[in-house]
Amino acid sequence: MQTLYRRLLQLMPRFGVRVTDLAPGTALVSRRGRYTVKPAGKDAWMVLRGAPGGWTTVPLGESGARLVLGEKSAADERKLQMAAAEYLCTQHVTAMFELYGVNCVLDVGANNGQYAKRLRKHGYRGRIVSFEPTAEAFARLSKAAERDPNWQVHHCGLGRENTTAEIHVGWNTMNSLLPASDYGRDRYKRFHTTRTEEIRIRRLDAVLDEALDGIDEPRPFLKMDTQGYDLEVYAGAGERIGDFVGLQSEVAMLRLYEGSPPMSEAVAAYEAGGFETTGMYPVTREAATGRVVEFDCVMMRAKAAPETA
Template sequence: MDERTPRRYRCPSALRRGLRRTDVPAGGRHVSLRPPCGRTAGEVRGELRLRRGANAGQYGRRLRQLGYTGRIVSFEPTEEAFGKLEKAAKDDPEWWVFPFALGREEATQSMHVGWATMNSLLGASDYGKERYRRFAKDRTEEIEIRRLDSVMDKALAGLTDPRPYLKMDTQGYDLEVFAGAGDRIEEFVGLQSEVAVLRLYEGSPGMSEAVAAYEDSGFGITGMYPVTREDTTGRVVEFDCVMMRAAAAPK
């Protein structure tokens, strides 16, 4: 199978032009981020972006490039990636970074590292091992896991009218992050989660299970964007699923 870095699906140029025309202008309370193309819940006017699985800060930098000036709170537990994230955010007073993961329970756990942007708390599935040779490596690092509801007050400190948006990219662990928000998930106006059609990680939820959990909490789908595809069959491996609460839509 293909060992190259997972390729982002490219929208046809005509479609990209059409999507641009419908975007909400970027600014202090508005930002449109297309992951990897099209409109997303960035248009829900979120005042606070909580990013779990921040890696080296690529998402945060992109938000700033698009004109978002509100607070970004990023969580990255691995030592090497956190060092890069901290460097990316050091001159930005409204980009807060924390060196731990988010999950259902507060704990210390071993994380599979050495998989580049695909590091995970879950082991690779048989399908994942067949698709990516990098999964043959199995180095681990002890990391700290916190619940999202335990850090929300700190993340929201100083904001008079917070409208948090949750961006997750945790390699099969998104539902665990979501569960750790507890009742405070009701405060979020939107979310983005990577959902699996073909599972790369052992024990990770399938797309239908993940989407059902988000819908049960009041979120509705605004877009499904292919992240990776199989080269030979064209089958989608994972989607970026973007969701929002209908009541949070701009008036």
């Protein structure tokens, strides 16, 4: 026996209304315009105005998810891989937040607030404390955070000592306390010219109590993206690094900055602090050779994971 819903759908075309049945209980109703409906998996459909234009859907293993691809999306394999890695990294990080009960993220090297925004889009609602030392980026960061009461921002960098220093600016998202390496200058034209800005640097252990103030049973996570300076930030935590349940650091396979540690050295230092790798995602990759330049390395303190029944 037909439902009332189904009978209504069948009647509507008599009144000049186009009806496209998408899935059980779901329909597209329109008075004009041509739509193409393409299956995108069980009980899921793509609705496209006009011709489909080469859209396809690809199952992601046995996860139940499907990737929607347009005819141009696979033309630049490197660009597609980098976009997918960024999404998967943030998805993995927020999954680790839920597993480990993370309730405060220290976002070191926040730039314009891109990382915090991605966390919010993926569902993290806990406290974020962002640190950005350069004036121009900090102004944009402050603007981004102004309507989020659980997102604090601080105009300083973090490092091994409480001090001031000169940072190279004008390199967009790649401003660094370290000079560009020969490899970096060959790869990026932005490194060919530079100016410096004096910034304030604080130790992580000097700001941690303020960052965690008011949180019952804090479970902090440390994110570092400081263009070759992450180990200096880490060193500034001192004994308080033991308070963190996890971290994320940009580690280099091919060094863009003079004096930055190689990936092996950085990962070894984090492992010595009790962290273990849960995910590794390419950040940049050479177009000519396919070599990965940098990875986002996600590590958690396994002993901090909640006990399971």
